[in-house]
Amino acid sequence: MKTQERQLVYARQAEIIKAVAHPLRIAVMDFLRNGEQCVCDIAKYVDSEQSNVSRHLSLMVAAGVLESRKQGLKVLYKIKTPCILKCFHCITDVIRTQAQENQQLLDAI
C-alpha cells in the first residue's frame, strides 16, 4: 500500500473510531447491542438530555456506525455494522491486562 492510500485508510478508520470515542456513545453502543431502540429510551439509559443524545446519535449515523428508521412518532436507532462490537471486546482486554499489571504491582509492595 502506498503512503497516500495508507493515509486515506487511517483517516477513515479515525472517523469510525472517533464515532465511538466518548463514554455516552459507548453506552449507546452497549444499549443497542441487543437491537434497535428509540431516542427516548436511549436517553434514559445514558442518562442525558434528549437534545444532547440526539446530536450524538446523528454524529454516529454520519460516521456510518448507526442507522435509523422512523416508526410513528419515534425514531429507532440500531448498529449498522455489528462487527464493530468486537472492538469493545478488544478494548476490554486492554483494560483487563492493565488492571492485572496494576494488581501485580500492588501485590509486590
Next chain:
Amino acid sequence: MKTQERQLVYARQAEIIKAVAHPLRIAVMDFLRNGEQCVCDIAKYVDSEQSNVSRHLSLMVAAGVLESRKQGLKVLYKIKTPCILKCFHCITDVIRTQAQENQQLLDAI
C-alpha cells in the same frame, strides 16, 4: 453490573479509544506494530513535526496505550498492550462491509 460501575467502564473504554481516534495516532499504532521505534523515525513515518508527534505520543502513553524507554539520545516507543491491534481488524471489517454495501448500490444503478 450497576449503572455506576457501567459508567466507570464506559469512561475508561473511552479514554483508550480516544487515544487512537486520530489519523496520526492510528498511523503510529500501525508503525509500531512491528516493534519499538524512536520519535524521529515515527515522525518521518507519519510525516508531521517532531513537536506535534511528541505530543501525540505523550497522550498515548498517558492513556496507557504506549510505553517508552530512553536509549541514549533517543526515546523508543512501543505498544503497551498489543491486543489493542485486534481492534483495528474490527474497524477494517466495518470499512470493508460498508464498502461492499456501496458497491452493491453502485452495481444496482
Next chain:
DNA sequence: CAACTATATGACTATTTACTCATATAGTAA
C-alpha cells in the same frame, strides 16, 4: 569544553467538541 542531536514543553492560535436552552417539525390522538 563546544557543537550537535533527539526529545519535550511553554505559549499561543484556530478549530472542534460537548452541552444547554429554547424552539421548530412531524406524527398521534382526542
Next chain:
DNA sequence: TTACTATATGAGTAAATAGTCATATAGTTG
C-alpha cells in the same frame, strides 16, 4: 381543529484538541 409526544436543530458558551514556533533539557561526540 387543539393538545400532546418524540425528535431534531439553531444559537450560544465553555472546554478540549490539534497544531505551530521557539526554546529548554538531556545525552553524545569531537
